[in-house]
Amino acid sequence: MTDTDTGPATAPMGRRERKKAATRQAIADAALLLFLERGYDDVGIREIADAADVSTTTLFKHFPAKEALVFDEDADQEARLLAAVRERVKDQSIPAALREHALRYRLAPAGGDARFTAFVDLVNNTPALRDYLQGMWLRHTAALAQVIAEESGLPEADPACAALAHFALEAPRAARSHDDPRQAVTRAFDLLESGWHTLACDR
Numbered sequence: 001m002t003d004t005d006t007g008p009a010t011a012p013m014g015r016r017e018r019k020k021a022a023t024r025q026a027i028a029d030a031a032l033l034l035f036l037e038r039g040y041d042d043v044g045i046r047e048i049a050d051a052a053d054v055s056t057t058t059l060f061k062h063f064p065a066k067e068a069l070v071f072d073e074d075a076d077q078e079a080r081l082l083a084a085v086r087e088r089v090k091d092q093s094i095p096a097a098l099r100e101h102a103l104r105y106r107l108a109p110a111g112g113d114a115r116f117t118a119f120v121d122l123v124n125n126t127p128a129l130r131d132y133l134q135g136m137w138l139r140h141t142a143a144l145a146q147v148i149a150e151e152s153g154l155p156e157a158d159p160a161c162a163a164l165a166h167f168a169l170e171a172p173r174a175a176r177s178h179d180d181p182r183q184a185v186t187r188a189f190d191l192l193e194s195g196w197h198t199l200a201c202d203r
Helices: 015-038 045-052 056-062 074-086 094-105 114-124 127-138 141-152 159-175 181-202
Strands: none
Touching: 015 045, 015 056, 015 114, 045 056, 074 094, 074 127, 074 141, 094 141, 094 159, 094 181, 114 127, 127 159, 141 159, 159 181
């Protein structure tokens, strides 16, 4: 799903790249609209291709699996995740920065954007999408652990960095079954904060 935030400035794309990006966006938009209207399991690949006015071959060139149609910004999401640690405000701890990121990008805010809330509900109510999303996020564990090590001054191979990265990415999934997922995420990160603080004091 496209996010409203803009990243670092990039070089202008050529005509071919713009056309490819526009086609990819049209496919993703058509898929999300159909999924929100009828449910993920009740929409077929050919229907999505027809709605986007492309062939199924073209669709699969851009998206290797049906689940990927819903999550079309994997690289951008990893960049935002790592930036949350690298660009955190002065004196903010790494767990606190990751908590803010999780609350902003992984859970629907109370009274927030209706489209984003509908997207989160779609994912939470579709097992295939929940599993794909979690697998996608956990693919970022190694990159996040490396940045945590860099920012904390710990060795890259320190298991504490990998552990914090893993549990920070796992916490939102574990919180979804709670009546108040945002509070549950906050509680989980309070525990991570406490453990990370103890580690820092022992150094």
